[in-house]
Amino acid sequence: MFKCRACNEDYMIEDTSIVPICQSCEATQPWIVQGYDDTLTKDLLYEGPILLMFTATWCNPCQKMKPLIRQLAEEYAGKLKVIFADVEVSQKLSQSDEIAALPTILVGRGGTAGKFDEIFMGLVNIEKIRESITNVK
Numbered sequence: 726m727f728k729c730r731a732c733n734e735d736y737m738i739e740d741t742s743i744v745p746i747c748q749s750c751e752a753t754q755p756w757i758v759q760g761y762d763d764t765l766t767k768d769l770l771y772e773g774p775i776l777l778m779f780t781a782t783w784c785n786p787c788q789k790m791k792p793l794i795r796q797l798a799e800e801y802a803g804k805l806k807v808i809f810a811d812v813e814v815s816q817k818l819s820q821s822d823e824i825a826a827l828p829t830i831l832v833g834r835g836g837t838a839g840k841f842d843e844i845f846m847g848l849v850n851i852e853k854i855r856e857s858i859t860n861v862k
């Protein structure tokens with residue numbers, strides 16, 4: 726159960742493949758999903774702005790960036806899908822060439838013709854990430 730940002734009622738997420746909406750007042754909620762080896766392909770089919778972040782529990786910069794990314798998910802509720810992938814859990818994903826450091830944050834558009842426009846590594850100024858989300862075409 727989650728608390729709605731607008732009406733404070735509890736809401737449930739039944740399907741992580743659609744934008745979460747409060748069942749009481751229909752306000753859009755932050756869209757944060759966990760990316761796993763066997764679900765990521767499907768998660769990336771969303772035809773809109775996506776932020777994919779590779780993290781690990783032992784990675785300190787990851788723990789610093791994560792709350793900031795959660796904040797962006799709040800800010801862009803209904804407009805941005807945030808996917809967190811733990812490299813320890815999703816080992817197949819983490820072998821991708823793009824991940825040379827942690828955290829690695831990719832921003833771009835999903836969908837069959839989607840692509841990531843920007844890659845951020847390590848501790849990054851959140852303004853740069855915000856700008857890159859705004860620039861997703």
Ligand SMILES: [Zn+2]
Binds near residue numbers: 730733734750751
């Ligand atoms: Zn509500």
